[in-house]
Amino acid sequence: MSKVSAAIVPPDSLLAKHAGPDDYTDCFVRTVPGTVSLSEYITRFYSSWAFLPERKLLGLIGRGANHADIAALAKGRTESFAAWDLVERTDVGRLSPNCHSRESGNPESNGNNSALDPRFREDDKKGKLRQEILLRDFQGRTASWLAVSSSSGCEARPQAEPVGQPELEAAQDGASTKLYFGSLVVKPDSALVKALMGFHVAYAKVLLGGV
Secondary structure, three states, X not given: OOOOEEOOOOOOOHHHXXXXXXXXXXXXXXXXXXXXXXXXXXXXXXXXOOOHHHHHHHHHOOOOOOHHHHHHHHOOOOOEEOOEEEEEEOOOOOOOOOOOOOOOOOOOOOOOOHHHOHHXXXXXXXXXXXXXXXXXXXOOOEEEEEEEXXXXXXXXXXXXXXXXXXXXXXXXXXXXXXXXXXXXXXXOOOHHHHHOHXXXXXXXXXXXXXX
């Protein structure tokens, strides 16, 4: 398993865009072989063994999610998932520079043509593409950010209904993908929230490492 590292929140990301000046944000990243779409990453993240205990706990308060719910979020068919609501996502009709067409990899996604999105321009200069999703919890106190940035190769096909926890496919032509996971906490000024930050950072690394 590749190493999970802390990183600076990209200033042109959805996480930075929706964070206030007094909010807490963080960002963790790991690199995996192959080209992974945002849809595939969402499926693997929320289906992982690492996230399963949280899914079970959320189920106790009526906010659980099954594989069908995960698939609906991954394919852009829903704007709510477990304890979160969709804020914004950017994976629309975008292929890497090595591809010859711009057909949509996720036709049901929400948003504008990403070729016009400035978040993709800096990645294009590096031969990469970045796709992102930002989810806010139902109380509006926290948000979760997932993003992928692929180097070379075409965007992976949208994943079918998930069964179990498949391994990330092997790379072709040396392709690799950076998987990002970040969080936002709105004005974490209470002593309890500050005391839990150490646990949060450790848990975030476990979640990303479990994909």
